[in-house]
Amino acid sequence: MKDLINTIQHLLEAFFQEVGDILLFTGDVVRQFFTAPFEWKELVRQAYYIGNKTLPLIGITGFIMGLVLTMQSRPVMESFGAESLLPGMIAVSIIREIGPVITALLCAGKISSGIGAELGAMKVTEQLDAMEVSGAKPLNYVVATRVLATTFLVPVLVIMADVVGLFGSYMAIAMNEDLSFMLFLSLAFDSLSFVDIIPATVKTFIFGFFIGLIGCYKGYTADRGTESVGRSANSAVVTASLVIFIIDLLAVQFTSLLGAS
Amino acid sequence: MGKSKSRSFKLGLFVSAGVLLFMLAVYYLGSKQNLFSSSFTVQSRFYDVKGLVEGNKVRYSGIDVGTVSSVKLIADSTIMVELSIDERVREFIRKDSKVEIGREGLMGSKLVFIHPGTAVAGSIGDNGELESVKSVDIEEMLREAQKIIDDGRAVSKNLLAMSRKINEGEGDLARLINDNTITTTLSQTGDELLGIAQNAREITEKVNKGEGDLGRLLNDTTITFQMNRSLSQLEEVGANADTFTQEMAKFGKALNNGQGLLNRLVYDSVMAVHVDTTIVKVGEGVDDVVETAEAIRESWLLNLFSGRKKKKVEK
Amino acid sequence: MEIVIDIKHLKKAFKRNEVLKDVNLQLAKGENLVILGKSGTGKSVLPKCIVRLIEADRGEIHVLGKDILKLEATELDEVRKKVGYLFQGGALYDSMTVKQNLVFQIRRTQLEKNKAELRDLVEEALANVGLKDAMQKMPAELSGGMKKRIGLARTLILKPSIILYDEPTTGLDPVTAGEISELILDVQQKYNTSSIIITHDMKCARMTSNSIRIMKNGKFEVVGSYDELRHSDDPEVRAYFS
Numbered sequence: 001m002k003d004l005i006n007t008i009q010h011l012l013e014a015f016f017q018e019v020g021d022i023l024l025f026t027g028d029v030v031r032q033f034f035t036a037p038f039e040w041k042e043l044v045r046q047a048y049y050i051g052n053k054t055l056p057l058i059g060i061t062g063f064i065m066g067l068v069l070t071m072q073s074r075p076v077m078e079s080f081g082a083e084s085l086l087p088g089m090i091a092v093s094i095i096r097e098i099g100p101v102i103t104a105l106l107c108a109g110k111i112s113s114g115i116g117a118e119l120g121a122m123k124v125t126e127q128l129d130a131m132e133v134s135g136a137k138p139l140n141y142v143v144a145t146r147v148l149a150t151t152f153l154v155p156v157l158v159i160m161a162d163v164v165g166l167f168g169s170y171m172a173i174a175m176n177e178d179l180s181f182m183l184f185l186s187l188a189f190d191s192l193s194f195v196d197i198i199p200a201t202v203k204t205f206i207f208g209f210f211i212g213l214i215g216c217y218k219g220y221t222a223d224r225g226t227e228s229v230g231r232s233a234n235s236a237v238v239t240a241s242l243v244i245f246i247i248d249l250l251a252v253q254f255t256s257l258l259g260a261s
Numbered sequence: 262m263g264k265s266k267s268r269s270f271k272l273g274l275f276v277s278a279g280v281l282l283f284m285l286a287v288y289y290l291g292s293k294q295n296l297f298s299s300s301f302t303v304q305s306r307f308y309d310v311k312g313l314v315e316g317n318k319v320r321y322s323g324i325d326v327g328t329v330s331s332v333k334l335i336a337d338s339t340i341m342v343e344l345s346i347d348e349r350v351r352e353f354i355r356k357d358s359k360v361e362i363g364r365e366g367l368m369g370s371k372l373v374f375i376h377p378g379t380a381v382a383g384s385i386g387d388n389g390e391l392e393s394v395k396s397v398d399i400e401e402m403l404r405e406a407q408k409i410i411d412d413g414r415a416v417s418k419n420l421l422a423m424s425r426k427i428n429e430g431e432g433d434l435a436r437l438i439n440d441n442t443i444t445t446t447l448s449q450t451g452d453e454l455l456g457i458a459q460n461a462r463e464i465t466e467k468v469n470k471g472e473g474d475l476g477r478l479l480n481d482t483t484i485t486f487q488m489n490r491s492l493s494q495l496e497e498v499g500a501n502a503d504t505f506t507q508e509m510a511k512f513g514k515a516l517n518n519g520q521g522l523l524n525r526l527v528y529d530s531v532m533a534v535h536v537d538t539t540i541v542k543v544g545e546g547v548d549d550v551v552e553t554a555e556a557i558r559e560s561w562l563l564n565l566f567s568g569r570k571k572k573k574v575e576k
Numbered sequence: 577m578e579i580v581i582d583i584k585h586l587k588k589a590f591k592r593n594e595v596l597k598d599v600n601l602q603l604a605k606g607e608n609l610v611i612l613g614k615s616g617t618g619k620s621v622l623p624k625c626i627v628r629l630i631e632a633d634r635g636e637i638h639v640l641g642k643d644i645l646k647l648e649a650t651e652l653d654e655v656r657k658k659v660g661y662l663f664q665g666g667a668l669y670d671s672m673t674v675k676q677n678l679v680f681q682i683r684r685t686q687l688e689k690n691k692a693e694l695r696d697l698v699e700e701a702l703a704n705v706g707l708k709d710a711m712q713k714m715p716a717e718l719s720g721g722m723k724k725r726i727g728l729a730r731t732l733i734l735k736p737s738i739i740l741y742d743e744p745t746t747g748l749d750p751v752t753a754g755e756i757s758e759l760i761l762d763v764q765q766k767y768n769t770s771s772i773i774i775t776h777d778m779k780c781a782r783m784t785s786n787s788i789r790i791m792k793n794g795k796f797e798v799v800g801s802y803d804e805l806r807h808s809d810d811p812e813v814r815a816y817f818s
């Protein structure tokens with residue numbers, strides 16, 4: 001019993017410690033955004049690399065997401081005789097929630113782990129130390145650029161996933177009935193308002209920021225030793241996914257708060 | 262290291278607690294959305310709240326003005342519902358405002374409607390009680406509507422049958438309107454009266470000539486008197502026919518202008534056509550009656566007292 | 577004799593593990609100082625403390641007359657430019673070519689230089705380590721010894737007055753290790769640098785050292801030249817030389 005309490009206490013301590021460390025790290029990184037010199041070249045390189053690496057995955061997943069969601073929702077809507085509401089419903093659920101969250105989770109799996117492993121390896125092989133000693137701040141050159149790249153790339157990827165997802169949804173509808181793509185789009189966008197789009201978009205920027213940040217943090221704080229590279233990649237995915245859900249929860253609440261007033 | 266550890270630990274604890282508090286606060290706000298603005302409470306008793314729960318909206322003339330703050334069962338058939346209402350609308354909620362439980366759309370969530378009261382009653386105070394109105398539920402409404410539709414259908418069916426009967430000439434009214442037997446009968450009557458007059462002439466002739474016992478017995482003046490009486494009776498018949506045509510015209514007008522019960526309940530173009538034809542026919546009937554009356558005048562009323570009677574008979 | 581590094585009563589602990597207890601060290605100008613010690617005694621912690629990659633708990637470190645532990649970030653960068661650091665694996669940036677690795681090192685400090693001058697600097701540094709041909713190669717294509725040489729070239733490009741070698745010969749075959757040791761000597765002679773060499777390779781120590789410290793229990797308990805220590809009475813010291 002005492003052991004159990006001790007364990008819980010340690011776990012809580014470790015948790016709060018981790019949260020605090022991440023926040024301090026976040027503060028350091030954000031400070032780097034405004035510190036000269038700004039590494040535009042590295043930012044563009046990272047953005048290209050991240051986008052290029054993730055685009056096919058996001059495209060395929062987005063398409064299947066829209067297709068399956070529509071096929072699954074169709075019988076329910078049919079039983080209400082409300083098939084014409086299907087495009088609107090799918091559009092709202094993809095753009096508001098499923099698009100951002102699924103894409104963010106995929107990016108956590110793909111980008112966060114990649115960054116975690118890369119920085120973990122750099123840490124283990126003392127590349128970060130070497131950079132530090134040479135007067136190039138790794139926080140500035142390595143971390144800030146990656147975090148900014150994901151912050152701006154994830155929203156783009158989310159929009160891609162939304163578009164491809166809607167197209168998948170159209171395909172699923174077109175299988176069953178004769179609906180023109182223009183009518184589908186008009187039905188889909190009729191049910192959307194800025195209240196749907198703006199918080200969902202703002203949310204994706206935050207997702208992107210934390211996907212990059214958690215990956216960097218986990219890599220940056222990797223222990224010595226080769227096995228810690230794998231560990232930081234793994235824990236980057238887990239932590240980033242968890243953070244995405246927490247942010248999503250907060251965002252939903254925040255939106256409802258704004259919507260209510 | 263030790264210092265920085267405790268610093269990040271404190272920061273983590275602080276921020277985690279902050280996030281948790283934020284979440285709880287938002288949930289709390291979600292259930293009581295009027296937390297920020299000042300509000301007051303009113304109550305109302307219901308027999309059935311139909312699934313109303315805490316947090317449902319309260320509407321006044323279609324505007325959201327508050328939320329349901331509690332739903333309590335206070336006796337086996339009484340439920341006390343407390344409404345938390347925005348202070349700013351207090352002056353519009355009168356003591357005699359009525360509260361009703363309704364539904365947002367056909368499938369939406371339950372809400373409470375407050376119906377405006379009268380200005381004379383004055384605004385309600387804190388914890389005031391408003392009278393509840395038994396609301397119509399959709400099932401009940403549909404049942405009522407079905408009844409109304411059935412009734413309406415029966416009425417229109419009756420009207421249809423009625424107009425058809427009028428048209429096809431069954432019954433007294435129809436016969437009066439459609440048949441010209443009356444005029445024929447009247448003209449027959451005229452003919453018969455003519456016959457009588459002829460007979461009378463013969464009799465008078467016989468009387469004049471002093472033929473037979475009866476002629477001798479009867480006085481000329483008596484016959485004249487009797488003839489006079491029958492004439493005045495015929496005049497009455499004519500007057501009655503006149504009033505009847507007037508009544509008929511009124512009826513037609515009423516039908517035409519749609520003030521009658523029939524037209525108000527069922528507005529039917531078929532019916533309107535029927536009514537139209539009916540009126541035309543009534544008009545024709547009236548014409549006929551007028552003609553008849555004239556014929557009567559011309560045929561025997563004047564003939565009886567002027568020389569033309571003889572002329573006509575001779576002819 | 578000019579002292580370039582002066583360490584007094586340095587202490588460093590990781591949680592409860594006191595790695596450095598009371599370290600005192602003086603490095604003279606142009607001297608090659610070798611630090612020996614068993615694995616896990618925290619030999620590698622010391623050079624990291626000197627460039628403040630690891631924050632020391634207590635004590636003083638003077639590098640080129642400046643108290644390292646009390647410097648602001650910008651002042652620290654100035655000192656770091658004069659202190660070269662050769663990491664264990666060379667620590668080449670994986671995502672860059674050899675040339676970019678070297679350019680990265682100087683672009684912060686020598687932004688005013690044009691492309692031709694940069695190229696000359698890079699070529700000179702690579703020529704120093706005998707790897708002029710490797711300019712366009714990626715670090716993954718290089719062997720361990722080559723990585724160390726490139727790492728050294730990257731350090732030399734800034735023309736430091738002090739170089740810290742963290743296990744320069746570890747993990748290399750004896751021949752390559754010998755070549756690296758030669759290179760260390762070459763650098764010392766060519767640029768008159770002062771060096772601290774952390775190693776447990778006795779051949780390297782013999783070749784490069786002017787003076788040797790042996791770390792034990794977080795302190796330098798034994799001081800002396802290679803020859804002095806080889807004939808030490810202490811069996812523990814002699815054990816290094818067997």
